[in-house]
Amino acid sequence: MSILSETLITKRKRLIGELVKGKKIAAQLQTLLHKPLKNNGSVSAEDLTAKILRSFTETLSVLSSNETSQIYGGDTAVSACSEESENKPAGVKDLRGCYKRRRTSDSRKTVSPTMEDGYAWRKYGQKNILNKEYPRCYYRCTHKYEGCKATKQVQRIKEDPILYQITYFDHHTCTDAMTATQIIVDSDPVKSLNLFSFESKILLNPSRSMIKISSSAKEEPKQDAHSEMSDIKSSLEDSNLWQEIVPVKQKSFVHAPVWDPKTRSYDHHDQEVVSSFYSCTSNSMNELDMEGINQWCDIENIHFD
DNA sequence: ACCATTTGACCAAC
DNA sequence: GTTGGTCAAATGGT
Structure with missing residues (x-):
């Protein structure tokens, strides 16, 4: 072509x-x-x-x-x-295989214990990949036919705890990008900015006894997000209940409001988030000291999958 | 009936 | 010839 x-x-x-x-x-x-x-x-x-x-x-x-x-x-x-x-019935277009294999240069890779990222995806394929234990799943944005070209590939890489390698291609141009942000952040732009840019975030997954700490690294923080995250990490490492499971930090991107001092307004950009994953060495989350967890961060900032 | 997922077919890239 | 990405008919769930 x-x-x-x-x-x-x-x-x-x-x-x-x-x-x-x-x-x-x-x-x-x-x-x-x-x-x-x-x-x-x-x-x-x-x-x-x-x-x-x-x-x-x-x-x-x-x-x-x-x-x-x-x-x-x-x-x-x-x-x-x-x-x-031409051999097919009138009106039936078979365009299977009429595509270009995508380049990987535009992709963003991330490792996550969940496939959920706030966006609405539709699965359009699954493939067994050579030397991979699990099949690779292909998703596109549900708003594809409104012009949104975002796609992602999900490759399960670990059994226990379950981890997925997610590769994103293109960016969302649909209104779902805003919806996705609002799922995680507060409706108040100033408050949400604080949540995302300046404070560490803890996600708990009770069913998988897993905890994820995330912190935006891009914005200049009011309160040092890195040191706060270190404090939380230290608390976890001190505890015999937790074990870091992803030694290399996850670097992902979220679509979140960012203050532009030049225009003095909030703009939405993809910004980098650094995350660590910990698994619970205990068999039951019931044994966890939830009050202790609440001390690490504001209860309102905890999200349950 | 509508919508999402599954799955085999198809073919570009290797 | 093999592999991986996409399409679309078939299927399943609501």
Whole structure:
């Protein structure tokens, strides 16, 4: 496939994604502006939003109807796929295998005891990988058809405690990025900034007797996040109940509000989070000194999986 | 009926 | 020829 054709496909997909997004926003606006403002024969806000929605619908309709022939019709590698499809019933597009193997340079790897990361993913494949004990699972963002290109691969790497190596590709462009942040942080941007940037965070997983300590390392802290994290780690290491299970620190990224002193406003960036994992050497979490854990951090900052 | 997952097919990259 | 990433029909769950 030529670079030109690839660019064309990417542009068209982005265009459709943006239009779908715009249509949704216009629909939300219509709901918000539901009270009629029409008087003196002027056009109401409702009329306007209805027109916007119709415009989006019409554009999408035109693009979708021409998409197959225009995008997949003019290039050798892809047209070979189209030719294969000629034997299939009308209207059925079989594009299996018509893709480029992705480069790993854009990827971000992370190790986690849970697959959950706050985003909505849809599984689209699973594969047995050579020399790997467990199959690799492939996920894409549920908002793929609205233009979000984020995908991830999940590879289970350890049985007990269960650990997953998660590789992320591309970034979320969907509104789910905001939702994901709000799952973890407070709705108040200042408070959430404190939670994420300046304070260490403890996640407990009672079912797997596992604890995770995370701390953002990027922002200049009001209170030294690193030293606070060291204190928590020392407390854990002093205790016979806990054992560090991931000696190399996890470096992952979260989408969180970051204060920009130049614009004097909060912006959302991917920021680095350093995490350590500990497993409980005891058989039961019931034996744990929860009051002791509460001393390490504010109870409100504890998240249960 | 709708939506998510499973699974075999397909093929680019190696 | 083999491996890994993606697609989409089939299947399952609600």
